[in-house]
Amino acid sequence: MRTLGIDVGSTTVKAVFCEGDAVLWRDYQRHNTHQAEKVLEFLVRLEAECGLQPGRDRLFFTGSGAGVIAPLVGGRIVQEVVAVAAAVERLHPDVHFVSEIGGEDMKTIFFTASESGKGKQIYMQSACSGGTGTFIEKTARKLRIPPEDLARMPYDGHTLHKISSKCGIFAEADANSLLKSGVKVEEIVASLFEAVVYQNLATLTKGNTPMPQVLLLGGPNCFFLGLQQAWRHHLGLLWQERGVALPEDATPEMLITVPADALYYGALGCVEVAGTEPPDSGRYVGGTTLRWWVEEGQHAAKAKEGGTPLGGDPAALADFRARYGATAGPPPVGAEGHRGPVILGCDFGSTTAKAVALAPDGRLLHTAYTPSKGNPIEDARALFRDISAAGLTEIGALALTGYGKDLLRDILGADEAVVETVAHARSAIAVFPDADVICDVGGTDVKIMMLRQGTVADFRLNSQCSSGNGAFLQGVAERYGIRLEDYAEKAFAARAMPSLAMGCGVFLQSDIVNQQRKGWSAEEIMAALAAVLPLNVWVYAGQLNNLRAAGRRFVLQGGTxxxxxxxxxxxxxxxxxxxxxxxxxxxYAGEAGAMGAALSALDAWSPGKATRFRGFDAIEALTWRTTTSEDTVCRWCTVNCKRSFIDVELPGAPGRPWSKVPLEPGWQRVIAANSCPKGLVEDVNEMRAVKDAMEENAGVSPNIGALVREEAFRSVRLVA
Structure with a gap:
């Protein structure tokens, strides 16, 4: 009798076709949210290649996407952990602990001896992506690491950093902060593997000790060398701490196994369970009904369950495109014909770097917009190469805004560092002087500014939650393999969309996973995500339940x-x-912050006024090094933030010979990854150096006020 086991997971479909103990066919492919379509493709191939026959062969399904598909082809459903456990018991009778990590869930199984045979304790996490394959892949995409490189990157031998293991969104933020602090990508990836193993051991063991032998299953455990090394390291330590006696001459490496077919254990378990079921159970009825579901049925069901398409009816979408499809401003006039100084504004954001060049009369000469390379100095180099290539080489004034303004001000020689809200308000008011509300949605923050008579009267800022920001949308698009430039067209093409919950990005991510399991496609989920963004911006993040009270004239800006x-x-x-x-x-929605910075610089500029700008050649020749170690940890409080020291070679810089990480003259230090202003001061040695400098300066430039107070309140001893 021939049996097909199919595991329809959250990100992939795995299938094995067996006759007795012989595997006749198997495959593993990503479905990109099209679960039913991928299963139908497998069945068509099996009928052609292996003679899969309706009425004779059997189908058993498992996985999060099996519930809708299995009944359409006559298949039986096996619970995921039951399937995996059945395969493990059959193929590895000596195993005591199993960890299976999937795309969006994790499972652990403890096998213990009992009077009736083997007892099983099963724990599963499927409500959050923390610690899963998606957790790893999303963060790796942010770091721009190709999948083939990620698979080979090791855990052993690298310095580790703190990355949130409970939430994929927070992990992305942590990884992004580390990258911008100059931490090596290899160390961030090793820390990511550390976080995955920590999350699995902390959440899914429930205090139990994973005993040898150990089996690691699932795509991430199979594909990522560094993850396997992290498991061996932590389980070895755990066994040592808890006094687990290992077999003689055995090492943790020998007791932790990753089988060659680790991807297929759910599907193999389906075949094992089929052997215990009646012969007529799960008879294949053919793919006709599944094909109908793919082509017609699912769309009707989604239209009934879901909301109105984002694009609306064709006439409404055409009207919207006519009004907003060409909102970009006129192209910059360029450097041709311009003579004299240029006023430059740069916005170093969390995900992009932008620049705007203005003529002294306010004309827009040039704009630049580039994805962040992770290191603010590299971002600055990229922008200034673009500006130089445009022929704008005489800089009259330079202003910075964005997260990198304080870090780069002295390195680039900026004349001003403009607060982000001020820069965005200045830009919007310059274009729309009658605006009542400015809504700036950036990569990792949301800013809402209420204006009264041309000035900011109130504002809302959300920079602590991923809900409603552009990076969340970008991450979902990248996960589905869709370019950000194609997001709108894909979303408008959706004929229906699910309802997503407003609120925390963590819960929103879980909601997306649940909707995907119901069969909603990538395009439909992306449309729903765009539709829920205003709720997260105005109600959840902005706390503006009465929007009319904010005003009537709205300006939308920011790269999102x-x-x-x-x-x-x-x-x-x-x-x-x-x-x-x-x-x-x-x-110029994406460059609005940079434009505001440039306008602020223009307000303060006057002909002949000298600029602090160091020059294009100096920026291109910048040399720097990064240190992240125990010596860079901030000790001012019990949090012990693991900061990074970015040391830049600059002429005339004083150095820091007193530091635990000494810096010779000619170098300037920037401290990154500090969580509060205290972290900008290295340690007690710097406090002493600052105090010594103050005392030395006091002798040269005495504080007259302090001298007057001292003299006025000096006690006088009277002599009789």
């Missing part, structure tokens, strides 16, 4: 509003509450 799907969702949301609202998109 370059996405027309987001603009459509914002327009629908605002006009549903304020029918007469005027909603305008900044003509």
């Amino acid at each position: 509003h370059r996405n027309l799907a987001v603009v459509k969702a914002q327009v629908d949301f605002i006009t549903a509450r304020i029918p007469d609202a005027e909603i305008r998109v900044h003509p």
Whole structure:
């Protein structure tokens, strides 16, 4: 009798076709949210290649996506952990602990001896992506690591850093902070593997001790060398701490196994369970009904369950495109014909770096917009190469804004460092002087500014939660293999969309996983994500339940509003509450912060005024090194933040000979990854150095006020 076992997981479909103990066919492929389509493709291939026959052969399904698909082809469903346990008991009778890590879930199984044979304790996590394959892949994409390189990157031998293991979104933020602090990518990836193993051991063992032998299953455990090394390291330590006696001459490496077919244990378990079921159970009825479901049925079901498409009817979408499809401003006039100084504004954001060059009369000469390379100095180099290539080499003034403004101010020689909210408000008011509300949605933050008579009267800022920001949308698009530039077209093409919950990005991620399991496609989920963004921006992050009270004239800016799907969702949301609202998109939405910085610099500039800008050649020739070690840890409080020291070679810099990480003259230090202002001071040695400098300066430039007070309150001893 021939049996097909199919594991329809959250990210992949695995299948094995067996006759007795012989495996006739097997395959493993990503489904990119099209679970039913991928299963149908497998069945068509099996009928052609192996003679899979309706009415004769049997199908048993497992996995998070099996519930809808199995009944359509006559298959039986096996619970995931039951399937994996059945395969392990059959193929590895000596194993006592199993960890299977999937795309969006984790399972652990403890096998213990009992009077009736083997007892099993089973723990599973499927509500959050923390510690899963998606957790690793999402963060690796942020680090721009190709999958083939990620698979080979080791855990052993690298310095480790703290990365949140409970949430994939927080892990991304931690990894991004480490990268911008100059930490090596290899160390961040090793720390990621550390976080995955920690999350599995902390969450899914429930205090039990994983005993040898140990089996590691699932794609991440199979593909990532560093993850296997992290398991061996931590289990070895755990056995040593808890006094677990290992077999003589055995090492942890020998007792922790990753089988060659670790990907297929769910599917193999289905075949094992089929052997215990009645012969007529799970008879294949053919793929006709599944094909109908793929082509028609699922769309009707989604239309009934889901909401109105984001694009609306064709006429409404055409009207929207006519109004907002060409909101970009006129192209910059360029350097040709321009003579004299240029006023430059740069915005070093969390995910992108932007620059705007203005003529002294305010004309826009040039814009630059580039994804962040992770290191702020590299970001600066990329921007200034672009500006130089445009022929704008005479810089009259330079202003910075964004997260990197303070770090780069002295390194680049900026004349001003402009607070982000000030820069964005200045830019919006310059284009729309009658604006009531400015909404800036960036990569990792949301800013809402309420204006009264051209000045900011109130504002809301959300930089601590991923809900409603652009990086969340970008991460989902990348996960589905869709370019950010194609996001809007994919979202508008969806004929229906699921309802996603407003609120915390962690819960939103879980909601996306659940909707995917119901069969919603990538395009439909992306449309829903754009549709829920205004709720997260205005209600959840901005706490503005009465939007009309904020005003009537709205300006949308920030790189996220370059996405027309987001603009459509914002327009629908605002006009549903304020029918007469005027909603305008900044003509240079992505560069709005940089434009505001440039305008601030222009306000302070005057002809002949010298700039602090170091020059293009000096920036291109910058040399720096990064140190992250025990000597860089901040000890001012019990948190002990693991900071990074970025040391840049600059002429005339004083160095830091007193430091635990000494710095010779000619070098300047920037401290990154500090969690509070205290972390900008290295340690007690720096405090002493600052105090010595103050005392030395006091002798040269005495504090007259202090001398007067001292003299006025000096006690006088009277002599009789």
